[in-house]
Amino acid sequence: MINIAIQILIWAVGIIAVVTVNALALVYLERKVSAHIQCRLGPMQVGFHGLLQTVADAVKLVSKEQIIPKNADKVLFILAPILAFFPVIVLFVVMPFAPNLICRDLNIGVLYVFSFASLEVIAIFMAGWSSNNKYSLLGAMRSVAQVVSYEVPLLLAVLAVVLVIGSLKMSEVVQYQHKIWMIFLQPAAFLIFMMGGLADTNRSPFDIPEAESELIAGFHTEYSGMRFALFFLSEYSNVFLVSCIATALFLGGWYGPFVNGIHWFVIKVYALVFVMMWVRWTLPRLRPDQLMNFCWKILTPIAILNLLVTGVVLKLVH
Amino acid sequence: MEMNVNPQQAAAHQKDGLMGVVFASLEKLLNIGRANSLWPLTFGLHCCAIEMMAASASRFDLDRFGAGVFRGSPRQADLMIVAGTVSRKMAPRIKMLYDQMPAPKYVIAMGGCAMWGGPYQYDGQYAIIEGVDRIVPADVHVPGCPPRPEGLIEGLLSSA
Numbered sequence: 001m002i003n004i005a006i007q008i009l010i011w012a013v014g015i016i017a018v019v020t021v022n023a024l025a026l027v028y029l030e031r032k033v034s035a036h037i038q039c040r041l042g043p044m045q046v047g048f049h050g051l052l053q054t055v056a057d058a059v060k061l062v063s064k065e066q067i068i069p070k071n072a073d074k075v076l077f078i079l080a081p082i083l084a085f086f087p088v089i090v091l092f093v094v095m096p097f098a099p100n101l102i103c104r105d106l107n108i109g110v111l112y113v114f115s116f117a118s119l120e121v122i123a124i125f126m127a128g129w130s131s132n133n134k135y136s137l138l139g140a141m142r143s144v145a146q147v148v149s150y151e152v153p154l155l156l157a158v159l160a161v162v163l164v165i166g167s168l169k170m171s172e173v174v175q176y177q178h179k180i181w182m183i184f185l186q187p188a189a190f191l192i193f194m195m196g197g198l199a200d201t202n203r204s205p206f207d208i209p210e211a212e213s214e215l216i217a218g219f220h221t222e223y224s225g226m227r228f229a230l231f232f233l234s235e236y237s238n239v240f241l242v243s244c245i246a247t248a249l250f251l252g253g254w255y256g257p258f259v260n261g262i263h264w265f266v267i268k269v270y271a272l273v274f275v276m277m278w279v280r281w282t283l284p285r286l287r288p289d290q291l292m293n294f295c296w297k298i299l300t301p302i303a304i305l306n307l308l309v310t311g312v313v314l315k316l317v318h
Numbered sequence: 319m320e321m322n323v324n325p326q327q328a329a330a331h332q333k334d335g336l337m338g339v340v341f342a343s344l345e346k347l348l349n350i351g352r353a354n355s356l357w358p359l360t361f362g363l364h365c366c367a368i369e370m371m372a373a374s375a376s377r378f379d380l381d382r383f384g385a386g387v388f389r390g391s392p393r394q395a396d397l398m399i400v401a402g403t404v405s406r407k408m409a410p411r412i413k414m415l416y417d418q419m420p421a422p423k424y425v426i427a428m429g430g431c432a433m434w435g436g437p438y439q440y441d442g443q444y445a446i447i448e449g450v451d452r453i454v455p456a457d458v459h460v461p462g463c464p465p466r467p468e469g470l471i472e473g474l475l476s477s478a
């Protein structure tokens with residue numbers, strides 16, 4: 001019992017450290033990627049090639065004044081950024097980084113991942129509602145509509161994968177792919193998953209909840225200082241998480257040429273993160289109605305069809 | 319913070335130099351952080367705004383100095399670049415935006431208009447505020463009509 005408690009404690013500390021440092025690194029990466037895509041240099045002056053840029057940002061954000069608007073719902077307003085960060089940390093518990101590097105290998109790993117991932121939207125709506133600001137509320141409403149809709153094709157795509165594998169356990173999901181990665185068996189599911197992932201993390205081209213030109217900053221318009229930084233970090237951690245899940249489900253987790261191990265997991269995750277940044281800085285934003293049409297009229301039918309075909313083929317094969 | 323320090327203790331610490339070092343270096347660290355991540359507020363008033371955009375785009379790239387994150391919300395910005403002519407109708411809004419920004423906050427008055435009214439300053443004019451200093455305190459003035467992006471970068475660096 002005590003062993004388990006100590007193990008969990010070590011994991012908790014490790015996860016929080018990794019999440020924070022990783023998010024800072026991702027912010028730096030995003031600024032560099034965006035800069036090079038736009039033919040700029042990006043941060044150059046703080047540290048070697050701006051490596052300490054996000055540290056300077058963090059120092060500044062910590063020391064900023066924290067404003068709570070007069071008419072805000074104070075309890076929810078303070079709670080929302082914390083709740084936004086919570087699922088990120090909880091989800092790392094079942095991530096299969098390497099064969100013996102999983103904190104808890106739950107029987108219902110996949111289910112656990114997606115149920116906690118949808119908690120995020122509650123935090124976003126809390127933030128939007130409690131700030132008592134029209135832009136925040138509009139942003140939060142858009143975000144809820146978008147996340148709830150895109151969860152449907154995303155889960156249908158994952159369902160097809162689970163059908164093939166026949167297990168919800170994260171380690172078994174990865175072990176199934178030691179010969180052939182799931183992306184080759186389920187290419188449609190992978191594409192749907194990535195699009196749903198982009199929409200779930202509110203990333204461009206699905207970033208209408210924080211569309212700067214219409215909604216200022218979306219649901220976190222009223223947040224300043226450290227609370228804003230928490231939203232910022234949780235956005236980048238979510239990008240990282242979606243890439244982690246995609247790697248585990250579709251790209252064969254820790255398997256790779258030569259030596260299997262955590263390095264393959266990390267390489268694949270960062271490659272996916274790079275693709276998501278690449279998409280963000282090359283595509284324009286969709287209109288809300290285009291976004292909804294795309295989800296309900298194109299993605300969902302394809303996902304259902306994919307599930308149907310998978311089921312029929314499996315039945316014929318067995 | 320210094321108000322709470324017992325004078326005797328402070329004197330004792332002055333000998334080993336502990337107190338002063340701790341406080342000074344924290345302040346220094348914060349200042350380095352602030353200086354290197356001045357996020358400007360996304361807004362422009364007149365022709366100078368075009369130069370401001372140019373300063374953040376490819377050739378001049380404000381992001382090199384960590385100042386390229388233009389935030390739409392005043393709650394998340396540290397720096398207000400008043401780029402252009404401040405008309406009487408706009409003045410209350412600028413004041414409001416300034417009040418909405420969390421401290422510590424800085425203002426750069428960019429261009430002749432924001433400094434003293436620029437080409438619109440003449441006897442009997444009724445529509446222009448002659449200098450943004452009359453409504454918000456500007457820390458740095460960047461002269462020019464419009465200033466070159468290098469000018470703005472220079473102003474930014476000297477405010478940092």
Ligand code: SF4
Pocket residue numbers: 364365366367401402403428429430431432436437462463464465
């Ligand atoms: S200073 Fe000149 S360029 Fe700048 S806003 Fe005024 S008139 Fe336009």
